[in-house]
Amino acid sequence: MISVYENKNECCGCTACKFICPVDAIEMIADKEGFLYPTIDQTICIECKKCQDICAFKNGYSTEDNFAEPLVFAARHKNENVLLSSTSGGAFTAISDYVFTKGGVIFGAAFDDNFNVTHQIAEDTEMRERLKGSKYVQSDLKKVYLEVKKSLSDNKLVLFTGTPCQNAGLRAFLLEESVENLILCDLVCHGAPSPLMWREHLEYIAKKTNQEVLAFSFRDKKIGWRGANTTVDFTGKTVSNNEIVNVYSKLYFSQTMTRPSCHNCKYTNTRRPSDITIADFWGIEDCMPDFDDNKGTSLILVNTVKGKWILNSIKEELSLRESCLEDCVKKQTQLQAPPLPAPYRQEFWCDYEKHGYGYISKKYGGNNVKVHLKNRVRAVLITFGLLGVIKKIRAGN
Ligand SMILES: Cc1cc2nc3c(=O)[nH]c(=O)nc-3n(C[C@H](O)[C@H](O)[C@H](O)COP(=O)(O)OP(=O)(O)OC[C@H]3O[C@@H](n4cnc5c(N)ncnc54)[C@H](O)[C@@H]3O)c2cc1C
Ligand code: SF4
Ligand code: SF4
Ligand code: SF4
Incomplete structure (x- = not known):
């Protein structure tokens, strides 16, 4: 029996194995986290191993045309x-x-x-x-x-x-x-x-706001390039960087999904x-x-x-x-090095399976009352120029 990868961390989902297969025995199928993986129909497979030989993620990639340094x-x-x-x-x-x-x-x-x-x-x-x-x-x-x-x-x-x-x-x-x-x-x-978390996030926004999402920008430049401003357009209004919209970026940067x-x-x-x-x-x-x-x-x-x-x-x-x-x-x-997974990655996915996206948005995505209040206080302090003063007091100068 042929398998094209042993562990999920050995497959990036590039599709090369699927399209090299001479008998079309490979399907890309989503797992429970929503990522696509090649799955072989063993009844069609002729065991030529082309799928294994082609995998750049496992076998390495050529840099023979590269300059010594970019x-x-x-x-x-x-x-x-x-x-x-x-x-x-x-x-x-x-x-x-x-x-x-x-x-x-x-x-x-x-x-x-x-x-x-x-x-x-x-x-x-x-x-x-x-x-x-x-x-x-x-x-x-x-x-x-x-x-x-x-x-x-x-x-x-x-x-x-x-x-x-x-x-x-x-x-x-x-x-x-x-x-x-x-x-x-x-x-x-x-x-x-995860594409599954992305779909969940879109549904979550629509449910929370009772409006259809018309456009989504992960990073616009309204508050500058470094602002990482996430923006959603609804009919007649645009919302940026609020607690609902930002859940997804928080999950992304925490390396849970x-x-x-x-x-x-x-x-x-x-x-x-x-x-x-x-x-x-x-x-x-x-x-x-x-x-x-x-x-x-x-x-x-x-x-x-x-x-x-x-x-x-x-x-x-x-x-x-x-x-x-x-x-x-x-x-x-x-x-320099691959990103490390969140130490609670497994718990995150168990929580999602048991309780759904609304629950993980609160537990891991910063969308809870405490965080909401903290952000509001912070916004007021910034408006009145007091944040720097407080930081200095805390630092003891
Ligand atoms: C998932 C992801 C992670 C990234 N991480 C970093 C990072 O850690 N550090 C860093 O410096 N830059 C990162 N980038 C790259 C950076 O965000 C910009 O995409 C890049 O600098 C190109 O910007 P641009 O102004 O030239 O053009 P843009 O017009 O912004 O370019 C868009 C380009 O990104 C490609 N693209 C967009 N979304 C995806 C996607 N989901 N998968 C594959 N390609 C995509 C498009 O095909 C297009 O070529 C990341 C991009 C993506 C998509
Ligand atoms: S070629 Fe390798 S990395 Fe690409 S989809 Fe197939 S097993 Fe995964
Ligand atoms: S970090 Fe980027 S390049 Fe590396 S496996 Fe993931 S998607 Fe591919
Ligand atoms: S061993 Fe050959 S026939 Fe079987 S899945 Fe891989 S490429 Fe297709």
């Missing part, structure tokens, strides 16, 4: 509208614009009509708008690896964007193909949260499985204060010759400054 840049899109509508400094828009000028296509993560996060194709700038912005949910790759293969065989330039494990999985899947026209672009990645493989991630280093890596340039205020205006700065790591060609092609669209690896790694824990 070239490091801080970048901001020169167009203010692009900058403000992007999560970081708008590097993704600059790269994708270039690909469109060459008649190419782009793949990345977008909301579908029901707010599920799925990988989709964009063939023009209008379609690309849906791909913009970070969605902190594991994206369902669906059949995108096959679509990338098809676009390459149609001789198109293809930009694939996604998490490092999605990039590594795609590269492994395309091993036998000509990938001259493929640009791999990964993110620095903090972990992929991240995919198990993220705690065993192979890509939290500077040997990237891509041509170009984009991220937030955290710490820019320390190493390049004059470049930082809190509107967002992208960190760009150029990993290969192809990545260098891309950066050269987009440099006119960006304010660009060279940096060094040491400065960017300092504040990027995701380039």
Whole structure:
């Protein structure tokens, strides 16, 4: 009997094994945390082991095209509208614009009509708008690896964007193909949260507010790039950062609902499985204060010759400054080691199964009366400029 992974922390859900299977014996099926895993129909399987051989997460990924060290840049899109509508400094828009000028296509993560996060194709700038912005949910790759293969065989330039494990999985899947026209672009990645918790969160907001969610932004820049402002649009009003809306981000950052493989991630280093890596340039205020205006700065790591060609092609669209690896790694824990799971992760999932999302929102998501009151008091103190005074008194100066 063939199995494609032993433990859940060995499978990132990239779909490469599913699409390499010559007899279509593999289905991606969601587990009770809502993450997709390959499941083999043993009655069809011919035991060729192609699924095992292709797994980049288990077998490792090639960095033979990588420079000894990535070239490091801080970048901001020169167009203010692009900058403000992007999560970081708008590097993704600059790269994708270039690909469109060459008649190419782009793949990345977008909301579908029901707010599920799925990988989709964009063939023009209008379609690309849906791909913009970070969605902190594991994206369902669906059949995108096959679509990338098809676009390459149609001789198109293809930009694939996604998490490092999605990039590594795609590269492994395309091993036998000509990938001259493929640009791999990964993110620095903090972990992929559960799509099931995301659906629960949307339902929870609708129930608590008695209104339909029309738009959701995980991180807009209304209070600046560092503000991590979560915003939800309802008919006639927009709500930001309140106790209901913020439950999901609190669960995400506490590492209760991240995919198990993220705690065993192979890509939290500077040997990237891509041509170009984009991220937030955290710490820019320390190493390049004059470049930082809190509107967002992208960190760009150029990993290969192809990545260098891309950066050269987009440099006119960006304010660009060279940096060094040491400065960017300092504040990027995701380039140093995998995130640790919350010590109470198991308890969290047991509580969810027994009591539902409303219960865990209170217990783990900060949505309880005590936290609510504390936040209100804090807001009043900030308004009257008293928070700093209190902190000084507490520190004894
Ligand atoms: C789950 C996740 C975790 C991240 N963790 C970090 C981190 O710890 N540190 C850091 O510096 N940066 C992190 N990032 C990257 C950062 O948030 C920005 O996405 C990145 O800097 C690109 O910003 P931009 O301004 O160039 O363009 P944007 O327009 O904001 O770019 C959006 C890009 O992100 C991709 N994307 C959006 N959501 C997903 C998703 N769910 N899965 C795969 N790809 C997606 C799109 O395909 C597109 O390429 C993370 C992103 C995601 C999605
Ligand atoms: S990581 Fe990808 S290739 Fe490996 S078992 Fe999981 S889905 Fe299959
Ligand atoms: S061993 Fe071969 S036939 Fe069986 S599931 Fe894996 S790829 Fe498919
Ligand atoms: S943390 Fe690692 S395993 Fe998890 S989504 Fe990101 S790249 Fe994939």
